[in-house]
Amino acid sequence: xPPPAVDDLSTLSAIALHxxxxxxxxxxxxxTVSEYADAHRVLENEGEGMVHHWSSARIPYIVxxxxxxxxxxxxxxxxxxxxxxxxxxxxxNLLLRSVGSDPADFLWYMQTDPGLEAYVKKRINxxxxxxxxxxxxxxxPRPIDDSIHFKRFRNMNVEFLSATMSNLINKxxxxxVADEIDAYPLSLGDVKVLLDxxxxxxxxxxxxxxxxxxxxxxxxxxxxxxxxxxxxxxxDSDRRVWYWPCPQCGCWSSPVPxxxxxxxxxxxxxxxxxxxxxxxxxxxxVNGCVIEDHHREAxxxxxxxxxxxxxxxxxxxxxxxxxxxxxxxxxxxxxxxIVGVMSPFIMGGIxxxxxxxxxxxxxxxxxxxxxxxxLRQVMVKSWGVPYIPPRNVGSLDANVIADRAEPDxxxxxxxxxxxxxxxxxxxxxxxxxxxxxxxGVKGESWVVDWFRLSGEGGRMFSPATxxxxxxxxxxRVVLRTYPLNDNTGRRMPIRGxxxxxxxxxxxxxQAGAAWxxxxxxxxxxxxxxxxGRDVFSVMPTKGASGxxxxxxxxxxxxxxxxxxxAGGTVPQLSFNPxxxxxxxAGQLSRAEPGPWYIHFPTGLLSKKKPHLWFEQLVAEExxxxxxxxxPHNATRNEALDLMVGTDAIARLHGLTRIADxxxxxxxxxxxxxxxxxLPPEGPxxxxxxxxxKVTVKSEPKTGRLSKKLA
Numbered sequence: 082x083p084p085p086a087v088d089d090l091s092t093l094s095a096i097a098l099h100x101x102x103x104x105x106x107x108x109x110x111x112x113t114v115s116e117y118a119d120a121h122r123v124l125e126n127e128g129e130g131m132v133h134h135w136s137s138a139r140i141p142y143i144v145x146x147x148x149x150x151x152x153x154x155x156x157x158x159x160x161x162x163x164x165x166x167x168x169x170x171x172x173x174n175l176l177l178r179s180v181g182s183d184p185a186d187f188l189w190y191m192q193t194d195p196g197l198e199a200y201v202k203k204r205i206n207x208x209x210x211x212x213x214x215x216x217x218x219x220x221x222p223r224p225i226d227d228s229i230h231f232k233r234f235r236n237m238n239v240e241f242l243s244a245t246m247s248n249l250i251n252k253x254x255x256x257x258v259a260d261e262i263d264a265y266p267l268s269l270g271d272v273k274v275l276l277d278x279x280x281x282x283x284x285x286x287x288x289x290x291x292x293x294x295x296x297x298x299x300x301x302x303x304x305x306x307x308x309x310x311x312x313x314x315x316x317d318s319d320r321r322v323w324y325w326p327c328p329q330c331g332c333w334s335s336p337v338p339x340x341x342x343x344x345x346x347x348x349x350x351x352x353x354x355x356x357x358x359x360x361x362x363x364x365x366x367v368n369g370c371v372i373e374d375h376h377r378e379a380x381x382x383x384x385x386x387x388x389x390x391x392x393x394x395x396x397x398x399x400x401x402x403x404x405x406x407x408x409x410x411x412x413x414x415x416x417x418x419i420v421g422v423m424s425p426f427i428m429g430g431i432x433x434x435x436x437x438x439x440x441x442x443x444x445x446x447x448x449x450x451x452x453x454x455x456l457r458q459v460m461v462k463s464w465g466v467p468y469i470p471p472r473n474v475g476s477l478d479a480n481v482i483a484d485r486a487e488p489d490x491x492x493x494x495x496x497x498x499x500x501x502x503x504x505x506x507x508x509x510x511x512x513x514x515x516x517x518x519x520x521g522v523k524g525e526s527w528v529v530d531w532f533r534l535s536g537e538g539g540r541m542f543s544p545a546t547x548x549x550x551x552x553x554x555x556x557r558v559v560l561r562t563y564p565l566n567d568n569t570g571r572r573m574p575i576r577g578x579x580x581x582x583x584x585x586x587x588x589x590x591q592a593g594a595a596w597x598x599x600x601x602x603x604x605x606x607x608x609x610x611x612x613g614r615d616v617f618s619v620m621p622t623k624g625a626s627g628x629x630x631x632x633x634x635x636x637x638x639x640x641x642x643x644x645x646x647a648g649g650t651v652p653q654l655s656f657n658p659x660x661x662x663x664x665x666a667g668q669l670s671r672a673e674p675g676p677w678y679i680h681f682p683t684g685l686l687s688k689k690k691p692h693l694w695f696e697q698l699v700a701e702e703x704x705x706x707x708x709x710x711x712p713h714n715a716t717r718n719e720a721l722d723l724m725v726g727t728d729a730i731a732r733l734h735g736l737t738r739i740a741d742x743x744x745x746x747x748x749x750x751x752x753x754x755x756x757x758x759l760p761p762e763g764p765x766x767x768x769x770x771x772x773x774k775v776t777v778k779s780e781p782k783t784g785r786l787s788k789k790l791a
Contacts, residue, residue, distance in 0.1 A: 114147040114171075117178040123211050132211070135174075140167045141385030142323055142423055145392050149415040150175045150290050151183070157273075157289045159314045162419030163465025165426040168292045172258045173208060175290065176239065179256065181215035184237035186254040188279060192264035194243045201229050201241050249275045255283035256290075263296035263310040273314060296457075298467035301339055301632070302737070306467065318416025319409055321394035323423055325384040328376045332367035332401040335393075336422045338466055341613025342366045342401070343631030346422055348435035350442075357439045358432035363422065366634045366655075367401050374430040381423065392417065398613050420465040427463070437463055446704060469663070469707065477669055479695035483686055485672075492684035494566045495519055495573045496527045500749040501757065502573055503734070504558060505622070505726030506534075506580035507719055508588055511541035515558055516723035517575060520731050520749075522742045523676035526668075529563060531685065531694070531723070545587035551595035554580075555604055559619055562759055565752060570761025576748060579654060579730040581722075582621035592621050593651040611735045615652055620733065622726060624658040632657050633733055656729040658722075662701065662709045665724055669698070679724075694720050 112120065115137045122135035137144050143166075150158045150171060160168045172189070179185055191197040209216045209232075219235040220226060226233035230241050242248040244265040249272075257280055262272050269275065273291070280287035297310030307316040322337035327344075334342035349360040363372040372380075384391035389405045396410040421427055421434050429436065441456035449455075453470070460468040490496050499519030507514040517530040534557055535542050542550040562572035582592035596619065599605045605619040614635040625631075634655045671678045685694045697720035701709045711718055739745050747756035 114151050114174050114178050115144045118174040121215050141381050143167050143171055146417045147171050147174055155415045157414040159318050159416040160292045161295050161311045161315045163421035164462045166419045166424040172290055180219055180234045185256050186237050187239040187256045188254040189241045189258040190244045192261045197241050197243050198229050253279055255287045259291045261293050262291055263293040294461045295467045296461050300469050315416040318414035319394040319412045321392040321417050323391050324393050324399050325380040327365040327370050329370040330368045333399055333403045334366050336420050337418050345630050346431055354436050358436040361432040361435040367636055421463050477699045479699050483692040483695040486681040486683045488683045490682040492530050492682050495563045496566050501576045503577045503727045503730040504575045505723055507722050508544045508581045514719055518727035525678050527680040572759045577730040577734045578619045579622040579726055583623050596651050620654045622654040625655050630657045632660050661725040661728055
């Protein structure tokens with residue numbers, strides 16, 4: 082506010098003059114960015130000519146990013162996510178507060194000159210006009226003080242620059258906005274390094290606000306997929322994600338795909354696009370509640386009004402009831418991931434997101450020109466998540482993979498390098514099919530055993546009707562141990578067992594009842610939590626049907642009660658089979674031993690080609706839209722399902738959370754230090770050169786595989 086005119090002062094008393102002078106001597110009140118915006122910012126509705134006051138309550142998820150942008154606790158704030166989520170308004174409100182009460186020079190970078198000029202004309206110039214006291218009165222009077230690329234305010238300057246090497250050198254400012262950094266030229270290299278140099282002289286008094294869609298991310302793995310762009314900055318931050326409560330059961334989950342409990346967006350994928358849009362719903366991962374689009378505003382408000390304010394970051398966990406434990410890691414970078422379903426501004430709501438994605442996927446399947454780029458834009462800009470490009474992995478050759486089978490690896494024994502075992506059971510109509518897989522450093526794995534489980538004397542099982550058949554799994558799988566391949570007689574138990582809880586009518590009921598019986602007999606145990614998920618030694622599992630389902634969730638679908646461990650309530654590990662098949666395809670493509678390479682024993686080979694187990698392993702193909710499917714209904718794919726299931730169990734137990742394999746959890750340590758290794762039960766076995774004799778054959782008519790141990 083400018084000082085009063087002289088004529089006004091002549092009418093004031095001495096006391097009033099002193100009071101008026103004190104207003105210009107005393108510092109302005111210290112408001113946070115969000116408080117300043119609520120008190121001063123006004124907006125004009127484009128095309129409607131209506132003016133209204135800014136309200137943080139409408140977009141509560143950006144309050145914390147705004148306040149962190151002027152906090153002395155952080156040097157960098159990262160905003161990753163979708164368009165139309167008010168990310169850039171964080172920068173605008175920081176600028177408003179700076180000009181009005183906390184001056185400091187700005188460097189404001191955007192991807193291109195045309196884009197920058199359009200933004201300044203459309204957003205910044207009207208913003209100055211709409212704030213006559215806070216901004217326009219502080220703008221310099223000369224023409225050179227108010228241009229597209231330069232604004233001189235009282236005690237501070239703002240430069241608007243395109244992201245070129247010439248603009249990223251020989252300039253300095255304590256506050257830097259880097260908007261849409263994933264669209265900057267690749268030739269610039271690591272943009273953050275260049276920007277940090279621009280504020281180096283201001284040290285702890287500086288702030289870098291980085292904003293972008295996740296264009297350069299290749300997936301959801303921070304180690305392998307977030308190596309460039311905004312997600313690389315987010316990976317180095319305190320990685321906050323937004324948690325909100327289900328409006329029906331009150332359980333807390335997150336719409337961000339890397340959260341421990343993900344509230345997924347589900348919808349029809351067939352029919353007219355109008356039907357797709359109308360079918361869109363959010364689904365609570367805890368109790369399966371179906372949530373309508375209009376609930377999102379109240380969910381955002383409830384999250385913001387909670388004790389934790391909605392955002393949960395590294396070092397913190399939030400229970401289903403909303404209790405937060407742990408302390409937020411102290412990092413110099415505050416990171417926030419804002420996905421499309423959080424925004425009140427998305428056209429058509431969550432139905433619009435579903436419609437846009439299905440339309441783009443159909444165009445891609447139909448071979449339309451530039452369809453993949455359209456789908457990528459939908460995912461990164463509308464959904465606010467990384468785009469995972471389709472991979473032509475259906476061309477994997479079973480014989481090529483079978484040729485890598487190793488004669489010194491024997492079914493039934495634990496090879497050197499294995500740190501822990503997982504098993505998964507595929508429930509068939511008259512038997513169980515079992516795969517045991519060993520896991521080592523950085524995801525390298527070995528097939529340790531594979532067999533079909535039926536009754537004594539060849540009696541057929543009935544998993545849909547017989548509890549006794551399920552109970553046979555305890556001795557024959559759950560409590561099974563395997564000898565180490567070192568002639569010591571030591572044995573390794575299976576750390577995690579999973580089994581398919583779907584299939585024929587009656588299977589789900591029998592699967593849940595078996596788990597309850599085993600828990601009551603103390604044959605299975607709660608081993609703790611991993612990323613907020615309960616981890617039991619035995620887990621019923623189910624492949625999620627939705628293409629957009631989260632990678633892993635643990636729910637208790639047989640009850641609506643909160644106290645889930647009481648009264649025999651059964652957990653269920655739900656996993657996205659599409660994502661795991663993507664992972665398996667990448668693992669099978671690795672030709673040299675090392676991280677994520679799979680070792681196969683020769684015991685899986687048929688007597689002659691085709692090698693039927695390996696044919697099952699590559700039985701499905703990934704279509705242009707990224708979905709895995711069998712080319713024909715009669716195609717057998719049990720080996721593929723077994724490999725996916727063992728992977729899901731390993732990741733639930735924390736395989737990908739082991740960052741330092743020199744200091745792993747005790748159950749994943751080398752054999753001599755591994756706390757799960759059992760001592761010899763008798764004389765050390767003599768390991769034959771060829772291992773146990775195994776035959777693999779194809780049953781006539783059905784083409785199914787069977788295995789017998791001599």
